[in-house]
Amino acid sequence: MATGVLLRKVWSVKQYINILKCSMSRAVRGSLLDPILKALRSASHSIGDLEVDEELSNIMERCLSLLPSDRPTPHELLSLTDRSQSRDSSTFESVEVLNARIRSNNDCDWILREMTVQDAFFLWRLCGSSVEAILVRNNAITLRHPVLTNPSIVVEDLQMFGNDEARRFCVKPEVVLLPDKNIREKLTSVSTGDIFLHSFLVSSESNHSHGDNLSVIVKEKDMVYQASRMRLISHLLASRFYKSLELLSSVARDIPPMRRADVWCALLNVRSSDEWDFFSCNTLAVHASDRQLDVDIPRCHQYEELMTSPAAHYSLRRLLKAWLLSHPQYVYWQGCDSLAAPFLLLYFNRLPTAFSCLTTFIKKYLNNFFLKDNSAVIQEQLVVFSQLLAFVDAKLFTRLMSMEFYPELFAIPWFLTCFAHVLPIHKLFHVWDQLLQRDSSFPLFIGLAILHQLRQTLIESSFNDAILLFSDLPDLSMEVVVADSIAYYDRVPPSCAFRCHAIPSDSYLPPPRGLPCSRENISSELKKWQCPQLSREEFAWRVNHQLILVIDIRSQIEFGRGCVLRSINYPNVNDSSLLNIAEPMRTAQRNQHPICIVGGKDVDIIRKFSGQLVSMGIDGICVIDGGFEAIRHNTTLIHIPH
Template identity: 35%
Template sequence: MFPLKDTVMGASTFFASALPHDVCGSNGLPLTPNSIKILGRFQILKTITHPRLCQYVDITRGKHERLVVAAEHCEKSLEDLLRERKPVSSSRILCIAYEVLQGLQYMNKHGMVHRALSPCNILLDRKGHVKLAKFGLYHMTAQGVDVDFPIGYPSYLAPEVIAQGIGKPSDHTQCEKPLPSGPKSDLWSLGIILFELCVGRKLFQSLEIAERLKFILMLGCVDDIVTVLAEEHGCLDIIKDLSENVTALLKKCLTFQPSKRPTPEELLHDSLFSEVSPLYPPFHKPAGLFSSSPRCANLTLPEDISQLCKDEDNDYLAERSVEEVYYLWCLAGGDLEKELVNKEIIRSKPPVCTLPNFLLEDGESFGQGRDRSSLLDDTTVTLSLCQLRNRLKDVGGEAFYPLLEDDQPALPHSNSSNELSAAATLPLIIRERDTEYQLNRIVLFDRLLKAYPYKKNQIWKEARIDIPPLLRGITWAALLGVEGAIEAKYDAIDKDTPIPTDRQIEVDIPRCHQYDELLSSPEGHAKFRRVLKAWVVSHPNLVYWQGLDSLCAPFLYLNFNNEEYLTVFSQMIAFHDPELSNHLNEIGFIPDLYAIPWFLTMFTHVFPLHKIFHLWDTLLLGNSSFPFCIGVAILQQLRDRLLANGFNECILLFSDLPEIDIERCVRESINLFRWTPKSATFRQFAQPARPPADGSGARSSALACLSADYQEAPRSDLSRDSIKLDDLKAEVSPRISAEDLIDLCELTGPSHSKTPVKKTKPSKPKLLVVDIRNSEDFNRGHISGSINVPFASAFTAEGDLIQCPATATLQSFKGRVVVIVGNAVKNTAAFAAHLVKNKYPRVCILDGGINKIKPTGLLTVPSPQI
């Protein structure tokens, strides 16, 4: 994206062709509206950036197939030069032609042609350089098939375009398209425009459209088209005075036969421009974040460095990209349709004025003529930035250039710094709509991402606070550690050869988030198909499953074993909410009935996209156990309804999941994550932990526990062992490793390598160890601070705890983590199950029992009584 400094933003509108409501496609589904198809094709246009092309920014879909396009715009065009009715000098003609050819050549490299080239679409920026506007109209409308108006202007259409005519398939289910125009057709249009600039006026003004087209086709009978045009319009003397290069240029552009006409690229390298081309250095698209090319800024400084800070009225906003400015403009209250309504480009009519015509018996007709509001209005409305600038008037220049190495808070110092600090504490949905706050976050993340991967640690740190929606996609990729020439690797994967899973993919895609306009477009379906096939082909040892379409790129690496995942989730419910766990087990409402789509698709199959974005902002910062906590947090939001209902009602409840407060869900899941011992969610085939984001260990926010200082240690003799799935299912409470137990108890010993944790002041223990061995074994050696509640005498026949001093201590610890330790796994699991039945939360059992602790030398022997 280029900065906005030499241009403005503009909006234009047009209608897509309406489809009949009673027609279906070959698959039996309703036809995709043409406006949706256009919206999908439009997306590639946002990636085409060149100094000679107006940058496309956004497209919105309104009522009755209306589309509104936002793009870079310039207030001057070649149309203004023609209004002066003065011939343009030969040197200026060559410069204009060269700049137009640069834009056309770049378009052609991306498989596009303009087809609508005219003086009003060749804009001039504030420095007088050319920018081609509306160059994507022909592409996004499928060469004009999806609209009811022709693409192009009759006076400038090439002869081969006119000869072909405008044909559209009458049957909307057909895939037949008219033969598309090639790059050479734009050269004819450019030749007519340059001819008009040379003579200082427009051609064909006195002729009707039919006569203009007829005259252009008749030019095929003459040898020198330039001379015939000059004679026809009485400007032969002007043409004779042109320089040889300009005359030769006109003749090459206005070659009747397309086979003899050069392409824009061929003409661009013609010797005609030998004096002009050195003025224009070759354009190199800046290297993307994930590429093999080095990324570097233009570090050229002026001879007098003091000139950098001389202008106190710098327009810092204009230095930002068009995309950023448009995003902030929308946050500040900008509305594309409203702007067009204010300029009377969009006019609404009362329903009574839109009644169709009807005929009387004598042939007289009454009613409205053709509604011209549905025709193409080529006007582009300039979008005013006054409201945005007023909103950002108190933002200082330092906000646009944050110091990344400064230890000060990320929020810059300005007259509104207090407001920014206050905004940082507001709910996420409000922060995302705050213009000033988003400006600061966008600028900061933009600088950090440009320094990726060297600033990976700071990206993690800032992502714990929030991620600006504008940069969410690229930030997610950075959080996942994506590096290198990813695009080249992706392109190298065979995504075209048929494979056995093609049929299932074709069935799944039309059902995946089809409420979203972009994902429901044919282009969206094609991207889904390519990404899924690329994953299947590049993972031959794995298989495609239903729901992978919802997960999709770039999080396909979250592969896990289905059944094991659900068993661990059941234990997490019992660990955090035993009352709810008991009820769900009693009615037989097991996770297999509702949670498979949750974890298989990381919740994308059950939540709309706008909620998934906020959820994944946090998911990517956590390890593979964090989804369990999200699942428990969802259940706790529905807790009252679940406890009050039986099996059938719960099934109905989850068949149409009620509204879930995602921000509350994230907040509560982080708290659940903090209370969950790391090894409690152990899975044999879980993704390995990522390396720490930084070495500071500082908890800068509530999300710190999800990443940098909450990493799994390398495996040791104290780590948790894998067990059979049947044994795992038989246990209600999760197991934790001896390693976790030692950390939670803050124990040290001669053979334990952990560094002691220094405590500045006494605090209430977070954990209680309950040793269920008999008293003799307990007295031979036990974990310091543990209590002895022998299994044989702990519960009544009904399963209630027997009252004694030890059980009284246990009850006083209700709500904290309780670890059951013993010799036999069967007894510890049964003891834990009894506690869960008695509604004790956070109960777990020590994996390996007391035998895992004995080699550490951490067991305590009570002093003999004197």
């Protein structure tokens, strides 16, 4: 019978009566206890000698009485029990005695009991303990020097012969107790308030007081900090459907490694129902990409110990093939394995979840990047990246263009894999923690932050030196990269990073990021501009909020017929001294306001003048999409000067 089915939906009234008759005929002293005990003894030989305590037997016999009137009330049940057996229990303790006993109990065993085994083991390792060292010390495993395990012969297909005994992993099948002295002493030395944060009862300032000045690497090794963060994030994840804003605010600081998998699912809005698509894919069938997978998977992030295992290779193959089978419009590009590796590591035993997260991630951040002909998508991404570089660092942009060092030479692997192909996994996790909290334009700003770290080297380098620099990136500070990319993301006008192939940003975001963008799809014209273009909607919003400097390069006659509010007329575009606009531009740069060039119908003049400003090393230059004609009839922006 299925669990949860009501008996009245299965049995008829006649069956009810027959069952009652049978029960009454088998009852002893009006109770069903004896028939039940006989049935249990006959059903299993292991409980054939089952003996029931006399007092317990009396209680059970009365509770199993056929007549409801013969069954005891809760008060009668308590009176049937012997209070002398409960003297050590807290049931009959007074509140004062119970409080005194709790205050006298100084150990923190209850904190460990509150945690899962995985969380307790993670904190145990943060206290300096090592499972491998303990197993070696207790002779549970035997280690040999790698030189002594070399085979005698290795053939072409990597089959090894000779010295097999030395390569065997020797382990004793016994139980070794892991000492917990370190973690207990650590938990005892801190107050429970540091671990069980009352995140919704105290002010935000007190919540952020501990560990704010520490780097993410140091925070991940701080046992007390991780214990408190894990508990807070767990609470927010359990209530994320009505605490989503609090969750986003909390993970903006950092994400605990033990909660990263669940937080990523929440940020990507992955539901359990999304995982069913994985089971409909035959990942064991032959696929056109099998040959390339055989080459790429064994080389994928081999510095990670788990990724070197045959189980990881098998799971990564299944994950990639499931994605390819469920998206027939896409093909396998080199680097897809690196893109899928972080999800495999986080959801190693939950492959359907890894598949759902990978699918959602690609749809949001790499839309149409894996088409068979993705040249238009890649070119648009690179052109917008180049224009954003001119916006935030005109001097570096001019230097790279002067030696013809274009983004095509170094940035394609960055954006095709969201930096998974060029960054190690432990650094990639920290970058993606911030990426998943923002829209699809954020990879562009990560690239700008990387160039900013290499700025001085690139300015002083030749073309060949720059090629060598990007062929093997130096060790970058990911904390600085993440901080710079967030600063660029907040500073640059969102419409300047518009790409027609990208998924639009959410409209519920506050302006200017939530504003509609009516920029036209003119990919062929995009490459002719050195600086980015501003949408009409964001231009109007910035003018109304006085967050932009507008320079009108039309003639004085046209400017007098109608101009943008608070705009400056500079018709002599051939005058490189910029006397009339130099000081306003410096003020705009100090306030981090964009400098927008507005012109007439002659697009070439606008393109030439904005390019001259970029070549002079002036940051923040952009143009309005469509020029003055696009906003001429907007009465809230245009006025006639006297």
